[in-house]
Amino acid sequence: MNVQEMEAVIGLEIHVEMNTETKIFCGCRTAFGAETNTQVCPICLGLPGHKPVLNQKAVEWHAKAALALNCEIAPYVQFDRKNYFYADLPKGYQISQFFYPMGINGHVDIEVNGETRRIRIRQIHLEEDTGKLLHMGNITASPSSLVDFNRAGVPLLEIVTQPDVRNAEEARLFLQKLRTIIQYTGVSDCKMEEGSMRCDANVSVRPKGSDILGQKTELKNMNSFRAVTRGIDYEIPRQIDLVLDGEEVIPQTRHWDEAKGVTRAMRTKYLATDYRCFPDPNVPPFKNDPAWVEEIRQSLPELPDARYARLVKEDGLPPYDAEVITASKAMADFYDQTVALVKEPKTVSNWLMGEVGRCLNTAGKEIQETALTPKHLAELLGLVKKGVITGKIAKDVMDEMFRSGQDPETIVKEKGLVQIADQSELDPVIDRVIQANPKVVEDFHAGKDRALGFLVGQVMKETRGKANPQMLNELLRRKLQG
Amino acid sequence: MLNDARIGRLHELLESRQISAEELITAVLERISTLETTLNAFITITPEQALADAQTVDASIARGEAIGPLAGIPVALKDNICTEGVRTTCGSRMLEHYVPPFSAVAYERLRQAGAVLVGKSNMDEFATGTTNKNSFFGATANPWSPDHIPGGSSGASAASVAARQVCLSIGSDAGGSVRVPAAHCGVVGLKPTYGLIPTDGLAECAPSLEHLGPLTLDVTGCALALQVLTAGEDYTAYLGRDIRGLRIGIPQEYLEQADPQVRSLFDSAVQMLTGLGAEVEETSLPHTQSAPASYFTISAAEAFSNLSNFDGVRFGHRAEARHLHEMYRKTRTEGFGPDLRRRLIFGTLALSADHYEEYYLNAQKIRTLVCRDFDQAFSKFDLLLTPTVPTPPPAASLGQDELEMRLQGRYAMPANLAGIPALSLPIGFAGELPVGLQLLAPSLGEGTLLSAAYALEQLVGFYRHASKI
Numbered sequence: 001m002n003v004q005e006m007e008a009v010i011g012l013e014i015h016v017e018m019n020t021e022t023k024i025f026c027g028c029r030t031a032f033g034a035e036t037n038t039q040v041c042p043i044c045l046g047l048p049g050h051k052p053v054l055n056q057k058a059v060e061w062h063a064k065a066a067l068a069l070n071c072e073i074a075p076y077v078q079f080d081r082k083n084y085f086y087a088d089l090p091k092g093y094q095i096s097q098f099f100y101p102m103g104i105n106g107h108v109d110i111e112v113n114g115e116t117r118r119i120r121i122r123q124i125h126l127e128e129d130t131g132k133l134l135h136m137g138n139i140t141a142s143p144s145s146l147v148d149f150n151r152a153g154v155p156l157l158e159i160v161t162q163p164d165v166r167n168a169e170e171a172r173l174f175l176q177k178l179r180t181i182i183q184y185t186g187v188s189d190c191k192m193e194e195g196s197m198r199c200d201a202n203v204s205v206r207p208k209g210s211d212i213l214g215q216k217t218e219l220k221n222m223n224s225f226r227a228v229t230r231g232i233d234y235e236i237p238r239q240i241d242l243v244l245d246g247e248e249v250i251p252q253t254r255h256w257d258e259a260k261g262v263t264r265a266m267r268t269k270y271l272a273t274d275y276r277c278f279p280d281p282n283v284p285p286f287k288n289d290p291a292w293v294e295e296i297r298q299s300l301p302e303l304p305d306a307r308y309a310r311l312v313k314e315d316g317l318p319p320y321d322a323e324v325i326t327a328s329k330a331m332a333d334f335y336d337q338t339v340a341l342v343k344e345p346k347t348v349s350n351w352l353m354g355e356v357g358r359c360l361n362t363a364g365k366e367i368q369e370t371a372l373t374p375k376h377l378a379e380l381l382g383l384v385k386k387g388v389i390t391g392k393i394a395k396d397v398m399d400e401m402f403r404s405g406q407d408p409e410t411i412v413k414e415k416g417l418v419q420i421a422d423q424s425e426l427d428p429v430i431d432r433v434i435q436a437n438p439k440v441v442e443d444f445h446a447g448k449d450r451a452l453g454f455l456v457g458q459v460m461k462e463t464r465g466k467a468n469p470q471m472l473n474e475l476l477r478r479k480l481q482g
Numbered sequence: 483m484l485n486d487a488r489i490g491r492l493h494e495l496l497e498s499r500q501i502s503a504e505e506l507i508t509a510v511l512e513r514i515s516t517l518e519t520t521l522n523a524f525i526t527i528t529p530e531q532a533l534a535d536a537q538t539v540d541a542s543i544a545r546g547e548a549i550g551p552l553a554g555i556p557v558a559l560k561d562n563i564c565t566e567g568v569r570t571t572c573g574s575r576m577l578e579h580y581v582p583p584f585s586a587v588a589y590e591r592l593r594q595a596g597a598v599l600v601g602k603s604n605m606d607e608f609a610t611g612t613t614n615k616n617s618f619f620g621a622t623a624n625p626w627s628p629d630h631i632p633g634g635s636s637g638a639s640a641a642s643v644a645a646r647q648v649c650l651s652i653g654s655d656a657g658g659s660v661r662v663p664a665a666h667c668g669v670v671g672l673k674p675t676y677g678l679i680p681t682d683g684l685a686e687c688a689p690s691l692e693h694l695g696p697l698t699l700d701v702t703g704c705a706l707a708l709q710v711l712t713a714g715e716d717y718t719a720y721l722g723r724d725i726r727g728l729r730i731g732i733p734q735e736y737l738e739q740a741d742p743q744v745r746s747l748f749d750s751a752v753q754m755l756t757g758l759g760a761e762v763e764e765t766s767l768p769h770t771q772s773a774p775a776s777y778f779t780i781s782a783a784e785a786f787s788n789l790s791n792f793d794g795v796r797f798g799h800r801a802e803a804r805h806l807h808e809m810y811r812k813t814r815t816e817g818f819g820p821d822l823r824r825r826l827i828f829g830t831l832a833l834s835a836d837h838y839e840e841y842y843l844n845a846q847k848i849r850t851l852v853c854r855d856f857d858q859a860f861s862k863f864d865l866l867l868t869p870t871v872p873t874p875p876p877a878a879s880l881g882q883d884e885l886e887m888r889l890q891g892r893y894a895m896p897a898n899l900a901g902i903p904a905l906s907l908p909i910g911f912a913g914e915l916p917v918g919l920q921l922l923a924p925s926l927g928e929g930t931l932l933s934a935a936y937a938l939e940q941l942v943g944f945y946r947h948a949s950k951i
Contacts, residue, residue: 042584049563051681085807090796145806276830276838278787281689
């Protein structure tokens with residue numbers, strides 16, 4: 001057997017922190033980045049006598065995310081306790097949905113090399129996050145462990161896929177699609193770098209065509225899409241090599257070391273931990289009313305796939321444009337609102353993908369975090385269309401709008417950027433340039449194309465880019481040939 | 483003043499200004515300090531706060547304001563009920579120095595009503611036991627005979643009411659822990675419908691079984707306390723009602739192991755009820771025998787998990803150790819007593835992957851069958867009547883016989899599994915020791931319980947007897 005005859009089988013477990021104002025079982029805030037242990041109370045600290053009260057919003061959002069991922073909503077839902085000792089787990093157990101999760105049998109479709117691949121979702125359940133251990137430097141060198149319980153009790157969705165993923169690229173595409181869908185629902189911001197989205201991967205290998213699963217390892221600590229890709233890309237050949245060498249894959253948890261680019265064994269899983277799950281006697285189970293489920297379904301926004309299809313079909317955007325625009329809900333909303341004002345989908349898309357995208361990249365921001373509004377972008381495009389400013393000037397105006405949030409007309413007025421499309425204004429400038437560059441004029445007559453471009457550039461320089469390009473070209477050519 | 487320490491009577495004396503709250507609390511504090519060497523009913527006494535609270539009530543009376551029935555009434559809380567700023571130990575070394583940062587809802591309601599906390603009652607460690615001998619702070623004696631146990635786990639709560647150290651005690655009841663000691667100490671103990679009194683702030687072991695309930699000298703006091711604790715209706719409206727035509731069932735399974743003295747007192751109480759016009763009939767609750775096994779399994783399983791927060795990290799006892807796992811192990815070995823540890827280990831086993839179905843799941847199935855027994859019975863009867871405990875209070879020296887002692891709760895446990903309300907009423911003496919009768923009603927049937935218990939109390943009048951001590 002050789003490498004080509006082997007395939008990987010990958011299942012993903014994704015944790016997504018919800019954006020709810022308050023925690024899952026108490027009224028403590030969930031804001032990221034607060035002073036340690038300031039967003040805590042007897043409930044999320046697990047003090048004697050505490051009684052959890054389920055956050056209704058978290059349940060609604062859970063249903064929302066599950067429906068957006070094409071899941072069924074189970075008719076009966078129960079919260080269970082998963083028992084284990086760890087210093088970041090205040091109660092000694094985590095409340096989760098073990099026996100009766102709410103979202104089941106979903107899927108996400110991804111495009112791989114022009115083909116649609118369906119990644120099935122086994123379940124999506126709601127649970128509470130743990131606290132966070134803090135160490136001075138590395139864990140073994142630190143003189144003590146400190147615990148921050150601000151995160152303890154933040155509502156967490158755990159999304160478990162079927163082992164349908166075959167390689168790192170599919171994993172990345174799935175995660176990106178998943179993130180987009182969840183961001184569309186507003187349930188989470190899914191920021192991997194802030195830990196509001198975390199991904200573990202269960203990886204095993206087997207001969208192609210086999211339906212037996214090999215021994216798996218669980219990869220942890222992959223804190224970015226890139227890390228997930230790299231981690232899986234490291235782990236698959238490692239396992240294949242072992243198998244081809246006749247060795248065994250040890251079932252274990254492996255830690256992705258970002259700096260070294262390797263996975264390392266953390267603990268061996270021969271003895272599966274017994275979490276002694278049983279129904280939580282403090283949190284009553286509940287039944288879902290189909291009318292409620294329908295209400296949640298109605299509250300879902302237009303999801304990425306549907307939006308993509310609409311942009312291609314109704315707005316006539318190229319598939320690539322539609323994909324880029326719909327990758328973020330904020331961007332797609334911005335697009336829709338701008339198109340509603342200027343009715344030129346492709347122009348809007350060009351601008352969003354071009355100039356706006358450039359500004360966003362430079363600033364390292366998402367569109368909803370900037371001062372730019374659809375109304376201003378529409379006005380800017382209107383100014384270009386009416387010939388008030390040139391396309392080149394429009395780019396400068398965009399920079400300014402992006403920075404200050406001012407409307408384009410004010411910027412154009414204040415900076416005197418109005419296009420020169422008046423022949424009587426352009427003529428003297430052109431004449432001056434022709435006179436000053438006899439050598440270039442000669443080159444032009446000698447048939448050198450670059451010469452015309454140079455002269456255009458000189459006029460633009462003198463008019464600070466405000467000359468109407470078509471008019472300038474035409475006048476210049478006429479004068480030179482006349 | 484304390485010879486007749488019924489809440490209703492003391493309320494009248496306070497309201498008519500024949501006594502002041504301060505006088506009452508002073509008398510109670512004196513009585514506590516006199517009797518504590520014999521009884522050991524308190525883990526913590528709060529005299530300064532109690533006197534200050536009493537003065538507040540007196541000031542209110544002096545201003546001519548109307549006072550509620552619990553205003554100025556001395557109260558003890560079982561020491562697993564959290565009291566902000568007042569040590570709450572659960573009878574355990576684990577929490578020997580623990581002062582909670584918040585109060586139980588039940589305590590907040592009592593305070594709002596003007597009740598005066600005088601101390602925290604001794605108890606079996608984390609409410610595991612029916613003897614009140616399983617306390618890190620020593621055993622509590624039965625006020626009718628100090629050589630006998632008061633029952634448990636709210637043994638000290640019952641004892642302090644019987645001994646007139648307080649007029650109201652709040653206990654907790656997961657498997658008879660209010661009713662068993664109520665019976666053994668000759669007071670009224672109520673376990674209301676599951677959830678009727680919020681258990682927020684109760685440091686409990688088994689949340690699916692656990693209830694809070696009042697212990698009082700008489701049924702009227704019980705009704706007055708219940709109204710405050712539930713923030714609910716006026717339960718005294720059920721007192722003095724005619725019980726003619728009330729359909730009462732006697733489940734035969736509850737009489738099989740009853741001691742002859744208990745049985746004969748029970749029979750005479752049944753006759754009194756018949757005399758009052760109730761329609762009494764024998765009935766059967768076939769799964770009664772299996773209830774204790776179900777109770778012990780579920781309560782141990784829940785305790786295993788519910789006490790996992792005692793890891794020495796954030797509060798309570800922390801052992802010196804070289805590393806984290808040793809710290810967990812030593813903290814819990816030192817902090818928890820042997821009986822509790824045994825229960826926790828059983829719970830760990832009952833939930834383990836290999837034994838989950840055999841123990842935990844079967845226990846839950848039995849629980850369902852017990853609930854169905856009651857559903858069927860209550861389709862025919864308004865009330866069920868049983869002895870509260872099969873025997874009179876055992877001698878304290880017998881405490882070693884763990885299992886026999888534990889089965890004192892066997893008649894009480896089914897009501898915890900089903901969550902239905904149950905009340906223990908003292909009905910007489912076996913020798914010098916009190917004996918109780920248990921009334922059971924369907925969920926939210928507290929009114930029926932109270933009216934029947936009150937009718938019987940009018941004939942028995944047990945509260946007129948004073949404990950020996």
